[in-house]
Amino acid sequence: MVLIIVLAIIVAACALSYLWLNKEVVSAIEIRNPEGDAGTALVVYHPGQSDFHDRVTSGFAEGLVSNGWRVEITTASPQAPTDLSGYDLLVLGGPTYWFTPNRPIRRYLSRLGDLGGQRTVTIITAMGAGERSTSIMESLVREANGDLVNGLLLYRMRPNDDDNYVDSDQNQVLAVEIATQAAKEIPLPGE
């Protein structure tokens, strides 16, 4: 009887986690550096339940802005843009759930259909095991005929720098710095 109660609670918790964590978030498009003329990037991501992926995405966007990009940021939902004709770069990302990319970003990618060779960057965050998730995301982009420029994998719990162990807060700050630096290394359109 006790085992049944415990199993029922765990199954209910699993179902709740799947539904709640993968709930799509609708948000308006935020534009950073509207006068930027180096190129236009569309950043679409699933924020998750903590602010970690938000901060990583924001750091990446700031890296692009520092190189003169105009950056449009929104969350993965049916309202996110699906016409990529005005964009030079597509950035897709979100947290890892059950060791796979979150459902909202996967659903958004399937809504895009054929990427037509669009330059794409993936940003996957995870607590401590994200290799499978990032591999799946990169495969999905390639299968959609996207030109994968970079695939970032950043951790919240596992060290982001294996040679330099820092505490958790600094590890998350390091993740944001890595994202910013990676954005600065994205080739400008035409390069």
Add this chain to the structure above:
Amino acid sequence: MDEIRAGNRRWAFVPSAVTALRVAAAPLLLYTLRYNLGTWTLCLFLFTCGTDLLDGHLARRLGVCSTFGAYFDATADFVLVLTAFSAFVMQGIYPFWTLLLIGSMFLQFVLTSRLERPLYDPVGRYYGVFLFVAIGVTLLLPDFAVCYTVLMSILGLTIASVISRSVFLLSLWKNGALISTLQEAQWNDIA
């Protein structure tokens, strides 16, 4: 329960010494969790699990079971669980109220453990074991969704435990036995 035979008095300290190792390991576990020292964390955690299995076994084998030993064992478990979850809260894996849940369950255990007539709580007796499993799962399966499931499971088990105790207390009250049950609590023989 205080039945330490005269001949075994010289071994009476051994189980408690093993239990004390678990308390001593708690701050080390906090450090390794804070600095994401994965392998060290896992080793320390397995060590503490080992002490938890060993202290009771030793007490029974040496014939030195005592009320103090039982309470010390439960307190050491609580210290370790609270330390691990405090580290998880500091890392942002679990919310702060997780600590309040765990603390309230331990307080409930202390207050009701001295009753002559035990409270009927089929779920609560396995609560401590579940929390240890939860720590292990968090360390071995570092995934946002897994941790969310663990969190919801802890919440569900806490609610189930409180409900079963409340129903039992209500039935005692209806039968007019609640006051006498509470008055029978033994508080003087924790040596």
